[in-house]
Amino acid sequence: MNFFRGAAVIAAKDLRSELRTKEALNATISFALAILLLFSFAFDPDADMVKQISGGLLWLVFAFSSALILNRSFAREVPNDCLDALISSPASGAQLFLGKAAANYALLLVVEAVALPVFGIFYDAHWTRQLGLLVLVLLLATWALTVIGTTFSALTVNLRLRELMLPALVYPALVPALMAAIQLTNVLVGSDTLDRENYIWFRLLAGFDVIFTLLGLAMAETVFVG
């Protein structure tokens, strides 16, 4: 079976499962919106403050709420020993990883697509002024979140305390990507122009994505089979 077709079959199954139950999606969107709402009441930020905190606020919301979707990714395979059925199928560990990651990526992008306009309304932020570049940051940083989260979701799937272990493992590993995403989002939402120094953060994000995607694909077989 073609490598990408196998991954697509797994991704389609995960998306179908999630869209039918909406367990993780509803919880994640509710959580993200609740944090945005609470912060807007807590700080009542003016335009200058929004410029300073928009990146940090958005990416903390995305990172923390994503844990719900990432946890469900492999936890969904635990009842009925579905993970064994997947691992024993002709799909390779790398296909399984990529399929799961693709489904998680799509779900996280949906959460961000809902949360961003709400952020704009609550904080009176003009986030669409450099929409193209902001979308690029979202795509790159969300993929970073996805590959790290999917890898650790697979590693922790059989742990009793996986809901606690996943964030403890994911967030430290994500620090470089989150720093880059926060810096770039601050500039783009604050309507500043990107200078040469800012492009280093783009390169960092792209490099992070490539390295951890390759690592995830290479380690998948060991993670699943030992």
Add this chain to the structure above:
Amino acid sequence: MPDGAATVQIEGVWKYFGDYPALRDISFDVEAGACLALLGRNGAGKTTLLRILGGLSRPARGRVRVLGGDARTASVRERIGILGHGIGVYDELSATENLEFHARLHGMRDPRAVALHWLERTNLLPVRDGLAREFSRGMRQRLAVARAFLHEPMLMLLDEPFTALDDRAIALLQSLLAGARSRGATIIMSTHQLREALELASDVALILRGSLAYRGERTPEMLADAGWLYRHYGEKE
């Protein structure tokens, strides 16, 4: 796989859980077309061995060849069918969606047709669009059997296949196993239900505390007296 070669070759396999050796130097072959009953008490290592044969785990030491290759190669795994303790179907998907998904994973040409064919064979066609979580236990078991057999595997690995099955599912499984043997498939099943297993088996392996205690053909003595093997080769109480 060359003609005459064993379907399964196990050489000096060890497996540890922590420091505890769950399998100790297991070696035996299973010929093509054989039906091997893998016997042993709880914790003997039967499931561990089946998991290694199915590519779900790796041995710490030793070598395993399945259908002429490594169990983790895709070409080998697409010819293995596993029916384990869990049914391996998704509660939130319909019966058709579950079987279609597994047919797609096995690269089958018309996954929808395959799914419908197996739903018909397992008498689940009338509830094809029902979610698995809404099924009775017996229906879920039949769906699991369909999932394990739909790609017509040449090696079936069954872990306690008759446990918790209802009469209809047992009859279905027995007929599918007979069909698999008639097309030359090899069957390895671990079980506590000695009588049912010995009636189906052509060969027997007995594992005691991770070590192979007996490996040979099933004999008339075993069939006549299901406890014969344990009395002659089992641990003394």
